[in-house]
Amino acid sequence: MTYVVTESCIRCKYMDCVEVCPVDCFYAGENMLVIHPDECIDCGVCEPECPAQAIVPDSDGQAAAWLELNRTYAQQWPNLARKEPPPADADAWNGVAGKKAMFSPKPHGGSTPDSET
Numbered sequence: 791m792t793y794v795v796t797e798s799c800i801r802c803k804y805m806d807c808v809e810v811c812p813v814d815c816f817y818a819g820e821n822m823l824v825i826h827p828d829e830c831i832d833c834g835v836c837e838p839e840c841p842a843q844a845i846v847p848d849s850d851g852q853a854a855a856w857l858e859l860n861r862t863y864a865q866q867w868p869n870l871a872r873k874e875p876p877p878a879d880a881d882a883w884n885g886v887a888g889k890k891a892m893f894s895p896k897p898h899g900g901s902t903p904d905s906e907t
């Protein structure tokens with residue numbers, strides 16, 4: 791069992807979730823976070839903390855489409871245990887549908903999408 795980060799995180803990336811995870815199993819990409827499914831202890835603490843309602847248990851119908859993406863990128867992106875400032879336009883993207891096409895495979899810590907030329 792694990793919890794899974796889904797599409798709603800993309801471009802919101804509020805990072806409230808990382809502050810509460812007792813095992814620090816969040817990994818950060820350029821515009822979303824993922825949960826390492828083998829490290830998550832299924833405590834559920836992060837789910838209500840997410841302002842974008844992006845975190846679901848793997849029993850949720852939305853989870854299946856995102857589980858392998860979480861597993862794949864948790865092995866490639868850096869671990870993130872402390873909240874950092876969210877994107878300036880995070881609120882504008884909260885609740886917007888169809889964000890999967892905006893997913894970035896780049897790791898957190900590089901340039902932001904807006905600063906790329």
Ligand code: SF4
Pocket residue numbers: 795798799800802803804805806807808822823839840841842843844845
């Ligand atoms: S709190 Fe939600 S939107 Fe923010 S990084 Fe975590 S999963 Fe993504």
Ligand code: SF4
Pocket residue numbers: 792793810811812813814815816825829830831832833834835836837
């Ligand atoms: S369910 Fe618990 S262990 Fe899993 S990611 Fe959320 S806070 Fe971390």
